Amino acid sequence: MKSNLLQSGLLVVWLLLVQFLAKAQTAHNPIIFADVPDMAMIRVGNTYYMSSTTMHLSPGLPIMKSKDLVNWQMVGYAYDTLGSVDALNLTNGKSTYGRGSWASSLRYHNGLYYVTTFAQTTGKTYIYTSKNIEKGPWKEVSFKPSYHDHSLFFDDDGRTYLIYGAGKLKILELNADASGVKPGTTEQVLIENASTPSGTGGGLPAEGSQLFKVNGKYYLFNISWPKGGMRTVIIHRADKLTGPWEGRVALQDLGVAQGGLIDTPDGRWFAYLFRDFGGVGRIPYLVPVKWEDGWPVLGVDGKVPETLDLPASKGLIPGIVHSDEFTRKKGEAALPLVWQWNHNPDNSLWSVRERNGFLRLKTGRVDTSFVLARNTLTQRTIGPECSGSTALDVSNLKDGDFAGLSLLQKNYGLVGVKREIGQNAIVMVSAATGKPVEVQRVALNQKTIYLKAECNFRDRKDTAHFFYSLDGKSWTPIGEPLKMPYTIPHFMGYRFGLFNYATQQPGGFADFDYFRITDQVVER
Secondary structure (H helix, E strand, O other): OHHHHHHHHHHHHHHHHHHHHHHHOOEEOOOOOEOOOOOEEEEEOOEEEEEOOOEOEEOEEEEEEEOOOOOEEEEEEEEOOOOOOHHHHOOOOOOOOOOOEOOOEEEEEOOEEEEEEEEOOOOEEEEEEEOOOOOOOOEEEEEOOOOOOOEEEEOOOOOEEEEEEEOEEEEEEEOOOOOOEOOOOOOEEEEOOOOHHHOOOOOEEEEEEEEEEEOOEEEEEEEEEOOOOOOEEEEEEEOOOOOOOEEEEEEOOOOOEEEEEEEOOOOOEEEEEEEEOHHHOEEEEEEEEEEEOOEEEEOEOOEOOOEEOOOOOOOOOOOOOOOEOOOOOOOOOOOOOOOEEEOOOOHHHEEOOOOOOOEEEEOOOEOOOHHHOOOOEEEEOEOOEEEEEEEEEOOOOOOOEEEEEEEEOOOOEEEEEEEEOOEEEEEEEEOOOOOOEEEEEEEEOOOEEEEEEEEEOHHHOOEEEEEEEOOOOOOEEEEEEEEOOOOOOOOOOOEEEEEEEEOOOOOOEEEEEEEEEEOOOOOO
């Protein structure tokens, strides 16, 4: 009897172990627990590429690469700066938070990669092309107006189109090489009201167009948001590009929506979509697709699955976010691709070469607020939790300077060092109410300070805590917890940022020894 019980017990343990290992080797949704919205995706051979929205950040229009649809890494950007106007440069009191470049379209056609975007800030549509999507260079053409949420499409007959708009979707023919609007062409209405399948009684109209051609049929993906409902995937299909089009609701679960279709080399299909998830931002999901009666059917019994028949994630570090010791070998890029500036930088006011192993941020003007200060260097926060820390040398701050570590969004939080009347103080500032408030101040009598911010996005808790240390080992909480709501004015998940700005006189500088990010926080 004891032998049988022992054998039964071992069998149960073995089965549980097998289940655990199988789950550990399986992909989970979301596939990226970080702000990667408005994805566009292609497969070339056995390699997948993805572009996304980064709006007011510079460089912009990121390109990512994967071999398995789950593990992604940054490989480049389509542009260093979108343009040089006050709103993009953070000059003359202007900014472009929540605007800049929006949803992109990504294509591979006749040996060229195309990635496109549009910008309210400049009123233009941008087409970037390259023979090498991973290394560039990218050639840019732009034209007016700004075609909202457009989908670039190369048809089999050699003609090239943009499909764009919200609610009433339109189509416009471009030159064959997508270099501009085809002379003599006029826009046509493609679908009078693309929201109809999900209801037309208010809410946000259908937008986010992505057009595909599969087995001779055209499939147009859109997102709608019915009043009182959730973000919804709508698909229209037609035998001819000019229609007639028939549409249906394709997915209505968890608010996972907006994206398109991707297939694997072995013939499987997925829809790539994203979900609004509070302070961390808009996070990508994959949903399996089956074809029935010529329609792509999304999900498992109409639901977004938690697990996927794909390889497990190896984590978002170092592919999406990464620590940086600021040491550079000869020939290395000044900044790894995980970094983006808040708006266009002033490149004369930062360096990783002037002091080996340090990022130096110099002040070149007087600013009145953190969100209008130039040269804040940022990278994504990640979920479900993460920690970012830095060591800061404040020896060369001038009176009125404020330097440190931020969590950037409209309702931001800061921990850093302010210098006033020749004295330094560690300060925590919270803009949780929409306006910055100094919550706590501690005198600082040494030149080096260690700063840390911890974020908890688990179950949309969306709370951060700030800390300082005098030795880099023992951490002291400062200020108050920061609630991190996702706000439309910035339209972006919270980002870690290293900052330094002057409020009285330019000419000071701050030296950051490192930035270190982890996917864990101290239990509290």
